[in-house]
Amino acid sequence: MALSYLVIGGNGFLGRHVIDQIRQRKDGSTITVFDITKPAEPDTDVTYLVGDLRKYEDVLQAMTGITAVIHTASPPHVNSSNPPRDLYFSINVDGTKNVIKACQDAGVHVLVVTSSGSVISTGEPMVNVDESTPYPPEAIDVYTESKIECEKVVLAANGIKQVHTCTIRPSAIFGPGDRQLIPGMLEVCQRGQHRFQIGNNSSLMDFTYVGNIAFAHVLAAEKLAADPNSPVGGQAFNLTNGTPVPF
Numbered sequence: 279m280a281l282s283y284l285v286i287g288g289n290g291f292l293g294r295h296v297i298d299q300i301r302q303r304k305d306g307s308t309i310t311v312f313d314i315t316k317p318a319e320p321d322t323d324v325t326y327l328v329g330d331l332r333k334y335e336d337v338l339q340a341m342t343g344i345t346a347v348i349h350t351a352s353p354p355h356v357n358s359s360n361p362p363r364d365l366y367f368s369i370n371v372d373g374t375k376n377v378i379k380a381c382q383d384a385g386v387h388v389l390v391v392t393s394s395g396s397v398i399s400t401g402e403p404m405v406n407v408d409e410s411t412p413y414p415p416e417a418i419d420v421y422t423e424s425k426i427e428c429e430k431v432v433l434a435a436n437g438i439k440q441v442h443t444c445t446i447r448p449s450a451i452f453g454p455g456d457r458q459l460i461p462g463m464l465e466v467c468q469r470g471q472h473r474f475q476i477g478n479n480s481s482l483m484d485f486t487y488v489g490n491i492a493f494a495h496v497l498a499a500e501k502l503a504a505d506p507n508s509p510v511g512g513q514a515f516n517l518t519n520g521t522p523v524p525f
């Protein structure tokens with residue numbers, strides 16, 4: 279199905295794989311990237327717009343001629359005793375509200391947003407959970423608090439002014455271009471901190487291949503575009519490669 283995609287955060291790890299997945303459809307779709315950074319190696323078949331999600335006018339301008347938005351942008355998740363709360367909320371919540379409003383004002387009907395598997399995490403291993411699992415009473419960290427709030431505003435917007443929305447929840451993502459997972463593990467090794475084990479090795483963690491997550495975003499966008507009454511609208515989808523592994 280030929281769509282005019284706006285990939286928000288399209289210069290990031292997941293965003294670049296979303297672009298690859300759209301390209302692989304070979305269906306005549308066009309790709310525009312909206313990102314706060316310029317691409318290191320621009321592709322000739324992609325239009326690049328530099329802008330900040332926190333500025334409504336930037337976002338609205340980017341919607342010209344767009345029929346589907348895939349919003350992957352977020353500040354990176356940092357483990358810190360002093361997490362950047364204002365940054366997380368200004369981009370993940372207020373920035374996402376700008377995206378929703380811009381879709382409504384520009385007449386864009388399809389919006390797929392990257393959430394996180396952590397939104398239902400209790401901090402304990404969770405096996406065979408599904409989308410009926412509620413948000414925990416307290417988020418596991420500030421980043422996740424902002425992702426829960428982001429998800430709530432996206433799902434609540436479904437069907438308003440003919441914008442159809444859903445969210446995709448990856449857990450840890452691996453694959454080519456990863457800037458967090460494997461680099462983080464290597465840093466731990468380089469610091470010599472790999473000789474310590476916390477816990478008894480029974481904690482579980484889900485790792486999912488980035489191409490699968492990108493594919494899910496494109497499938498969701500296609501489904502929402504093909505059928506505005508699709509049950510995909512207003513739903514969050516947990517994404518996994520299969521059984522979680524000890525971590």
Ligand code: NAD
Nearest residue numbers: 287289290291292313314330331350351352392394449451
């Ligand atoms: P990334 O940092 O590689 O990419 C994020 C992109 O968003 C970057 O290109 C960045 O420049 C852009 N961006 C940030 N702030 C912006 C702003 N204000 N305006 C416009 N663009 C902005 O991150 P990623 O690993 O590709 O993650 C993509 C999405 O997946 C995020 O929503 C993240 O929360 C979610 N997620 C990632 C993981 C993971 O393991 N990487 C796990 C779960 C969920």
